[in-house]
Amino acid sequence: MNRSARASYKPSMDLVPEVLAGSRNAIARMITRAEAGYAEAVEALAQLYKHAGKAHIIGITGVPGAGKSTLVSTLIKSFTSAGHKVGVIAVDPSSPYSGGAILGDRVRMNDSAEANHAFVRSMATRGHLGGLSRSTLEAVDILDAAGYSPIIIETVGVGQDEVEIVTAAHTVVVLSAPGLGDDIQAIKAGILEIADIHVVSKSDKPEAAATVSALKGMMALGGHAGHQAWDPPIIPVSSVSGERMEELKAEIFRHREHLATSGELADRLRKTCRTRILGVAKHLFQQKFNAGPGGVEKELQLVVERVHDPRTAAIALLGWESGNEE
Amino acid sequence: MNRSARASYKPSMDLVPEVLAGSRNAIARMITRAEAGYAEAVEALAQLYKHAGKAHIIGITGVPGAGKSTLVSTLIKSFTSAGHKVGVIAVDPSSPYSGGAILGDRVRMNDSAEANHAFVRSMATRGHLGGLSRSTLEAVDILDAAGYSPIIIETVGVGQDEVEIVTAAHTVVVLSAPGLGDDIQAIKAGILEIADIHVVSKSDKPEAAATVSALKGMMALGGHAGHQAWDPPIIPVSSVSGERMEELKAEIFRHREHLATSGELADRLRKTCRTRILGVAKHLFQQKFNAGPGGVEKELQLVVERVHDPRTAAIALLGWESGNEE
Incomplete structure (x- = not known):
């Protein structure tokens, strides 16, 4: 399975009809991609969810x-x-x-x-x-x-x-x-x-x-x-x-x-x-938080130095506008 | 304290100099507002954080x-x-x-x-x-x-x-x-x-x-x-x-x-x-999630009916654009 996957990477959306037709190979590859959390597989998994x-x-x-x-x-x-x-x-x-x-x-x-x-x-x-x-x-x-x-x-x-x-x-x-x-x-x-x-x-x-x-x-x-x-x-x-x-x-x-x-x-x-x-939302939130503008370390330093308070830092890290979160 | 607070609600920002000057009354009122989570007190608390x-x-x-x-x-x-x-x-x-x-x-x-x-x-x-x-x-x-x-x-x-x-x-x-x-x-x-x-x-x-x-x-x-x-x-x-x-x-x-x-x-x-x-960010996130466009119940029903998959629902509830969260 791994060998064929490497030989030709088939886009996940192309695997969808094969999964629906019951292909064991396509099923195995889709599960591998779900497990690895590939962004490329997100849309295909959404399609499969609708058929499940x-x-x-x-x-x-x-x-x-x-x-x-x-x-x-x-x-x-x-x-x-x-x-x-x-x-x-x-x-x-x-x-x-x-x-x-x-x-x-x-x-x-x-x-x-x-x-x-x-x-x-x-x-x-x-x-x-x-x-x-x-x-x-x-x-x-x-x-x-x-x-x-x-x-x-x-x-x-x-x-x-x-x-x-x-x-x-x-x-x-x-x-x-x-x-x-x-x-x-x-x-x-x-x-x-x-x-x-x-x-x-x-x-x-x-x-x-x-x-x-x-x-x-x-x-x-x-x-x-x-x-x-x-x-x-x-x-x-x-x-x-x-x-x-x-x-x-x-x-x-x-x-x-x-x-x-x-x-x-x-x-x-x-x-x-x-x-x-809620599980997916928390996962996306954590990703966004970690990747926020400026990054966690920079904001952390501002809070340590009391330039920012924790709330301002959190809003900045989430990439949200201050004030509209209430 | 409660009586005077009711008699005239003083904006939290006006309490800040009084807190800094050590007014016991102002301190007590600010703590009450922090405890109650008043949106009005957020900016004042941010100012006080910088003085702490x-x-x-x-x-x-x-x-x-x-x-x-x-x-x-x-x-x-x-x-x-x-x-x-x-x-x-x-x-x-x-x-x-x-x-x-x-x-x-x-x-x-x-x-x-x-x-x-x-x-x-x-x-x-x-x-x-x-x-x-x-x-x-x-x-x-x-x-x-x-x-x-x-x-x-x-x-x-x-x-x-x-x-x-x-x-x-x-x-x-x-x-x-x-x-x-x-x-x-x-x-x-x-x-x-x-x-x-x-x-x-x-x-x-x-x-x-x-x-x-x-x-x-x-x-x-x-x-x-x-x-x-x-x-x-x-x-x-x-x-x-x-x-x-x-x-x-x-x-x-x-x-x-x-x-x-x-x-x-x-x-x-x-x-x-x-x-x-992180604590504040999680709190803001939960608020935003619950208040998301369409509301939790509507999205939940779409997922139950398999019109949406859980990820699409989470992104909708967070009010984020699909696709840019990776």
């Missing part, structure tokens, strides 16, 4: 070691077997797969249908300077516009960015593993309360029953506030045997139905859009 | 119950007795004094000199929407421009705003009380590591020695990173007897000397100015 909105987006989160990768692999197989084109965006520094050797590491590829019907991509989690949420959701848009559904966003459930990303999903699956002390870790990270579906992995382990009880206890205490009309189910799964994976899939589809009929889908969409708009 | 910069600013912080108010009262007496005009800005929801009955509650006023040479003011900590840091530091500017020095900022050492405010001080005094579990609380709140001087209150209590040991142990572990050239002293004080209060004052002056001779004063000033500029 059909996919069901599943967020899967849980602390490292909970078994997210195994669960996702099993879901990929299960969805592709049922004829779905499934997309996966993994935002996880401990993720075992990288841009190059994606599917081979992840899924035991039994047939070419599975390979053609799944697109798995890891996003870098470093060097993003606040752009992680933006580029991850742009990658989801790209897969969505290309006709993939469901799209799974896998994140390690730690950190504000990661929580923000996963709450952009329609259905949030929180994975807990028995005996990892996950309960406490997850509560601290604030991810248990965003769960639409709880999955307890490694249900073949004897400690799994205690984890299920702990989750039930927490939910009885109101730990899933905000989902009054939806009682998050708790599904113990064993990835060894694939046991109860169909139940998980059924609950995901049932939750999608619930969202649509209860009106919560529209609410979530508004919330996600609001977060995305 | 002479005072030594002392931050005093510690968890509720550590004895901050008692310590500050004792310092006020001590500084005014020595001929200083001392200003106090208290940012503490548990603060025992309010705008009205300020000095009477706080200091047992022994003579009129003390009353005339101390200006104590509480800042509201609610309803500020991120403006707490801005208005607190503007209040410090006002007292500074009016010739007060030292100026004490008293904050409860919990919360990001409070920590940001107190790090704007030249000398940060962190108060720990024996037997309150303060050590752990303070470490969690990240305030112990910003201490230039540690004070252990209630040194008459038998547990005080253990608190001193705990602080020494923490410092040995590198808990005061960043002050390589300054070893924060630990001063046990008993406010009952006023014991060792003169030592605290001497350490504060010694620290001021250290800042000046080491060049750290300039570093701290730059850091504070940077934080203040």
Whole structure:
């Protein structure tokens, strides 16, 4: 992919029809450009955003070691077997797969249908300077516009960015593993309360029953506030045997139905859009602030010397007219 | 004060010479206007900022119950007795004094000199929407421009705003009380590591020695990173007897000397100015974003309907031209 990209740089706008037609190569290149934040790709991403909105987006989160990768692999197989084109965006520094050797590491590829019907991509989690949420959701848009559904966003459930990303999903699956002390870790990270579906992995382990009880206890205490009309189910799964994976899939589809009929889908969409708009605005603001006329250092010196007060400096750095900002 | 303010609203610019001349009434009114965020006061505050910069600013912080108010009262007496005009800005929801009955509650006023040479003011900590840091530091500017020095900022050492405010001080005094579990609380709140001087209150209590040991142990572990050239002293004080209060004052002056001779004063000033500029810029940005052409709700709906992508919406809300923000 990289080689062909270098050989001939195709303008992002020219990639748009190819993405819409489902070209894996075009999808991969667009995601790379979104991730790198290319100005050249902005208009193309805006176009793709307008074509997106059909996919069901599943967020899967849980602390490292909970078994997210195994669960996702099993879901990929299960969805592709049922004829779905499934997309996966993994935002996880401990993720075992990288841009190059994606599917081979992840899924035991039994047939070419599975390979053609799944697109798995890891996003870098470093060097993003606040752009992680933006580029991850742009990658989801790209897969969505290309006709993939469901799209799974896998994140390690730690950190504000990661929580923000996963709450952009329609259905949030929180994975807990028995005996990892996950309960406490997850509560601290604030991810248990965003769960639409709880999955307890490694249900073949004897400690799994205690984890299920702990989750039930927490939910009885109101730990899933905000989902009054939806009682998050708790599904113990064993990835060894694939046991109860169909139940998980059924609950995901049932939750999608619930969202649509209860009106919560529209609410979530508004919330996600609001977060995305504000996120982009903050990013643009920071860029403008840093690049302001005179530059930060010059204005800073004027404030240190009390030639300017902080407000005057801020207005100058933003390149705004003084006085009209009230 | 309120009555006269209502009777005749004097433009803030007209208050500036009165503040510079040290009028307590003008100072109180300017602080009220800074706190309320009056647009009318912006230019006056900018002028006063330019006249400020002479005072030594002392931050005093510690968890509720550590004895901050008692310590500050004792310092006020001590500084005014020595001929200083001392200003106090208290940012503490548990603060025992309010705008009205300020000095009477706080200091047992022994003579009129003390009353005339101390200006104590509480800042509201609610309803500020991120403006707490801005208005607190503007209040410090006002007292500074009016010739007060030292100026004490008293904050409860919990919360990001409070920590940001107190790090704007030249000398940060962190108060720990024996037997309150303060050590752990303070470490969690990240305030112990910003201490230039540690004070252990209630040194008459038998547990005080253990608190001193705990602080020494923490410092040995590198808990005061960043002050390589300054070893924060630990001063046990008993406010009952006023014991060792003169030592605290001497350490504060010694620290001021250290800042000046080491060049750290300039570093701290730059850091504070940077934080203040960015804080004001973020505030102005949020205002502009919310008031953007079309309004947030209209743009949000366009994004929900995928007529606009989030970036286009953000640019529209900011009132910026599309394309020139890169």
